[in-house]
Amino acid sequence: MKVPQIEFPIHKFSISRLVYGIWRLHEDKEGSSPERILEKIELCLSLGIDTFDHADIYGGFENEELFGKALSKLPSLKSKIKIITKCGIQIPGSKFPTKHYNTSKEHIRYSVERSLRKLTVDKLDVVLIHRPDPLMDPYELAEIFEVLITEGKVNHFGVSNFTPSQFQMLQSAYRRPLFTNQVEFHPFRTEPLFDGTFDQILESRIHPMIWSPTAGGRIFVPKTEREVATHSKLQEIAKKYGSSADQVLYSWFLNHPAGLVPILGTNEPKRIQSAAECFSYPLTRVEWFSILEAARGKEVA
Numbered sequence: 001m002k003v004p005q006i007e008f009p010i011h012k013f014s015i016s017r018l019v020y021g022i023w024r025l026h027e028d029k030e031g032s033s034p035e036r037i038l039e040k041i042e043l044c045l046s047l048g049i050d051t052f053d054h055a056d057i058y059g060g061f062e063n064e065e066l067f068g069k070a071l072s073k074l075p076s077l078k079s080k081i082k083i084i085t086k087c088g089i090q091i092p093g094s095k096f097p098t099k100h101y102n103t104s105k106e107h108i109r110y111s112v113e114r115s116l117r118k119l120t121v122d123k124l125d126v127v128l129i130h131r132p133d134p135l136m137d138p139y140e141l142a143e144i145f146e147v148l149i150t151e152g153k154v155n156h157f158g159v160s161n162f163t164p165s166q167f168q169m170l171q172s173a174y175r176r177p178l179f180t181n182q183v184e185f186h187p188f189r190t191e192p193l194f195d196g197t198f199d200q201i202l203e204s205r206i207h208p209m210i211w212s213p214t215a216g217g218r219i220f221v222p223k224t225e226r227e228v229a230t231h232s233k234l235q236e237i238a239k240k241y242g243s244s245a246d247q248v249l250y251s252w253f254l255n256h257p258a259g260l261v262p263i264l265g266t267n268e269p270k271r272i273q274s275a276a277e278c279f280s281y282p283l284t285r286v287e288w289f290s291i292l293e294a295a296r297g298k299e300v301a
């Protein structure tokens with residue numbers, strides 16, 4: 001079964017239900033040559049994964065460029081993929097002594113144009129504000145979103161790591177619907193289930209993107225009591241279905257009615273391939289809660 005698309009009806013746009021993340025591209029043991037990157041892009045496409053999640057800062061501001069150089073070797077791929085990127089975090093270095101956020105209109109324009117250049121594409125499908133900026137002026141941001149859409153540089157804007165009230169604040173100033181809120185969610189970080197994040201997404205009829213779905217791989221190399229219990233539970237369910245622990249974990253995200261979109265972080269082709277098979281193993285409600293219980297170390301009230 002190929003990875004399906006998930007529709008964003010208000011935006012009249014879809015992305016693949018699993019997205020491939022570029023954060024760890026430069027950590028690939030096989031290197032980050034154009035050939036290696038193309039191997040992973042083509043594998044993703046063959047599995048139905050056509051959406052790639054970037055950020056300007058990934059790989060010390062270099063991963064967008066590595067990806068863009070790979071695309072330049074096979075430009076026919078550009079029309080087959082969807083690109084999401086993020087901006088707004090400023091890393092300390094020669095220009096700035098202090099890490100900070102910048103959501104000024106000048107910086108958003110600068111960053112979007114730099115991403116277009118580095119990725120060697122004409123348009124970005126989705127741009128997310130990477131982190132909520134305490135100095136963010138939602139009216140200024142809404143204005144630059146509109147300008148960049150009118151200029152044909154970006155199709156949709158959204159946010160990442162926003163609380164429901166920060167999301168609502170920006171949405172109230174912006175006349176178009178925000179595309180998503182990309183948040184950290186996995187069995188060891190379940191706050192979005194309970195703090196209103198997913199409720200708001202459901203209300204807005206959009207879908208959340210999920211970062212670090214395997215808790216940075218921690219789920220598969222369990223150390224603490226809860227990690228061991230969670231890994232054992234995933235393995236127990238996997239055995240029943242003749243699947244694997246990673247497939248059960250990715251399937252766990254699919255049960256939520258908000259239509260969660262996990263972003264894969266692995267550089268291993270065989271792990272990408274395995275994740276894509278998670279759609280063949282739908283979990284029951286009881287199995288879903290048993291994973292939640294193992295990870296939280298307690299049953300629901």
Ligand SMILES: NC(=O)c1ccc[n+]([C@@H]2O[C@H](COP(=O)([O-])OP(=O)(O)OC[C@H]3O[C@@H](n4cnc5c(N)ncnc54)[C@H](OP(=O)(O)O)[C@@H]3O)[C@@H](O)[C@H]2O)c1
Nearest residue numbers: 021022023053211212213214215216217220263265266267
């Ligand atoms: N919006 C944000 O603030 C934000 C923050 C962080 C990340 N992100 C996005 O989310 C994406 C995914 O995050 P992530 O990289 O942390 O994902 P993740 O899947 O939680 O972590 C990936 C790490 O786990 C390991 N791993 C994955 N599957 C494994 C398996 N089956 N067995 C053993 N180890 C496994 C990988 O090693 P191998 O490569 O060796 O498999 C890799 O080191 C990023 O690429 C980025 O696009 C967004």
